[in-house]
Amino acid sequence: MRSVTGRTDHVVIVGAGLAGLSAALHLAGAGRRVTVLERADVPGGRAGLHELDGYRIDTGPTVLTMPELLDEALHAVGSSVRERLDLIPLHPAYQARFADGSALAVHTDAEAMEQEVRRLAGPREAEGYRRLRRWLTEVYRAEMHRFIDANFDSPLDLVSPELARLVALGGFGRLGPAIGRFLRDERVRRVFSFQALYAGLDPRRALALYAVISYMDTVNGVWFPRGGMHAVPTAMAQAAAGAGVEFRYGTEVTGLERSGERISAVRTAQERIPADAVVLTPDLPVVHRLLGSAPKRRLRWSPSAVVLHAGTTRDWGSAHHTISFGEAWADTFTEIIRDGRPMSDPSLLITRPTASDPSLAPEGRDLHYVLAPCPNLRTGPIDWERVGPRYRDELVGALERRGFAGFDAAIETAELVTPREWAAQGHAAGTPFSAAHTFAQTGPFRPPNLVRGMSNVVLAGSGTTPGVGVPPVLISGKLAARRITG
Numbered sequence: 001m002r003s004v005t006g007r008t009d010h011v012v013i014v015g016a017g018l019a020g021l022s023a024a025l026h027l028a029g030a031g032r033r034v035t036v037l038e039r040a041d042v043p044g045g046r047a048g049l050h051e052l053d054g055y056r057i058d059t060g061p062t063v064l065t066m067p068e069l070l071d072e073a074l075h076a077v078g079s080s081v082r083e084r085l086d087l088i089p090l091h092p093a094y095q096a097r098f099a100d101g102s103a104l105a106v107h108t109d110a111e112a113m114e115q116e117v118r119r120l121a122g123p124r125e126a127e128g129y130r131r132l133r134r135w136l137t138e139v140y141r142a143e144m145h146r147f148i149d150a151n152f153d154s155p156l157d158l159v160s161p162e163l164a165r166l167v168a169l170g171g172f173g174r175l176g177p178a179i180g181r182f183l184r185d186e187r188v189r190r191v192f193s194f195q196a197l198y199a200g201l202d203p204r205r206a207l208a209l210y211a212v213i214s215y216m217d218t219v220n221g222v223w224f225p226r227g228g229m230h231a232v233p234t235a236m237a238q239a240a241a242g243a244g245v246e247f248r249y250g251t252e253v254t255g256l257e258r259s260g261e262r263i264s265a266v267r268t269a270q271e272r273i274p275a276d277a278v279v280l281t282p283d284l285p286v287v288h289r290l291l292g293s294a295p296k297r298r299l300r301w302s303p304s305a306v307v308l309h310a311g312t313t314r315d316w317g318s319a320h321h322t323i324s325f326g327e328a329w330a331d332t333f334t335e336i337i338r339d340g341r342p343m344s345d346p347s348l349l350i351t352r353p354t355a356s357d358p359s360l361a362p363e364g365r366d367l368h369y370v371l372a373p374c375p376n377l378r379t380g381p382i383d384w385e386r387v388g389p390r391y392r393d394e395l396v397g398a399l400e401r402r403g404f405a406g407f408d409a410a411i412e413t414a415e416l417v418t419p420r421e422w423a424a425q426g427h428a429a430g431t432p433f434s435a436a437h438t439f440a441q442t443g444p445f446r447p448p449n450l451v452r453g454m455s456n457v458v459l460a461g462s463g464t465t466p467g468v469g470v471p472p473v474l475i476s477g478k479l480a481a482r483r484i485t486g
Helices: 018-029 067-075 110-121 123-148 161-168 175-180 186-191 194-199 208-220 231-242 284-291 329-339 384-401 419-424 470-485
Strands: 010-014 033-037 049-052 055-058 087-089 094-097 103-106 223-225 246-248 253-259 262-268 272-274 277-280 304-312 321-324 348-351 366-374 411-417 457-459
Touching: 010 018, 018 033, 018 067, 018 231, 018 277, 018 470, 049 304, 049 411, 055 304, 055 366, 067 231, 067 470, 094 186, 103 110, 103 186, 110 123, 110 186, 123 161, 123 208, 175 186, 175 208, 194 208, 223 231, 231 246, 253 284, 277 284, 277 470, 304 384, 304 419, 329 366, 348 384, 366 384, 384 411, 384 419, 457 470
Parallel strands: 010 033, 010 277, 033 246, 094 321, 277 457
Antiparallel strands: 049 055, 087 223, 094 103, 253 262, 262 272, 304 366, 304 411, 321 348, 348 366
């Protein structure tokens, strides 16, 4: 494995998102002096917090899987998840609702899920679920430590017994047909393939190896931290600070000082901070601007999302996470990925964090987070300032037809986030999901975490390896730290 050369005593990390915090913990645990620069006033990056009229709103991810990765980062400085967080296991992980009025509780417990699939779709489908669960576990074991939790110096690094195993499992086929080998009921298939959207892909055409995301959700489990998702970066930052990491909030990086192939210092509006090594975690366009370099190739960006945060005066008894599938499932991906249009029959992720932690809303109130995938600004240059309010009404109308009657009248405070707002935050193409996980942007073909021509700069975050999502981003910070510590 290639690593940063020269002294690495003092590492400056740009960004206190989950990737930067993970890198800080692993580096501090390895004995490095670490300074973290964050433009916001709190840690978290995408996993931010917005307080609105007494509601505590998570501005980024709402699904927490693979908490062992978080525990690993905290363990680097002698702490743990148990010490820092109160994680609530979600049972069910999701409630899936379908256009025909049927529903499926998605359990991570094998027996409970088998019974639920049998109730919905019969014994043959329940037996198929059991076989699928075994396959998902095998895919995860073949992938995790060799292809996800790994630094790549060359595509040749892929060559291994695990690669042969992944090929034998059908990992380089298409996800839709792979799931179809085990399940016939279209509703149940959707439950185990929609996760490809997290990677910016049409579930029918994504590589089957992305079934590993379904493993994380439907086999390994889903949790929610008491206090909201923002409790995760808060706990990480507190543990890092306790281990000697210095945080400077409200500090925007304006430039990097270069000496040959090394960055010698990081500049802010207030000061110059000498550095032996630098970890850059912002979106790739910001990284290129700081480095004064042009991207080596044109990337394909993931679809974006419209998110409605709604504080309501009532609840509808929904689960913590509800997936509301539209009838036009296949057309959805054509619309948002190929045609650059919003979904005409939207499939929605509805999260009600107050189902697990009522303290996130004023007494007697509920908080809902409604996410609708949509085109990014490059695929669909939509005037969201004009279209946004109308689309918000369409989403609310869809909710009211799908079991949330009176939703609009129950809203007492709300905030709509569209690709326009994501772009204003600096996200490329107006998507918070970074570069899509096409084959040409996966593994060793994804933008690498080492910068060509720079001997002491490492990248972390969703734009580099291994990719998008809370688990990959936590891993990216660890991989960046490995590049520095060797």
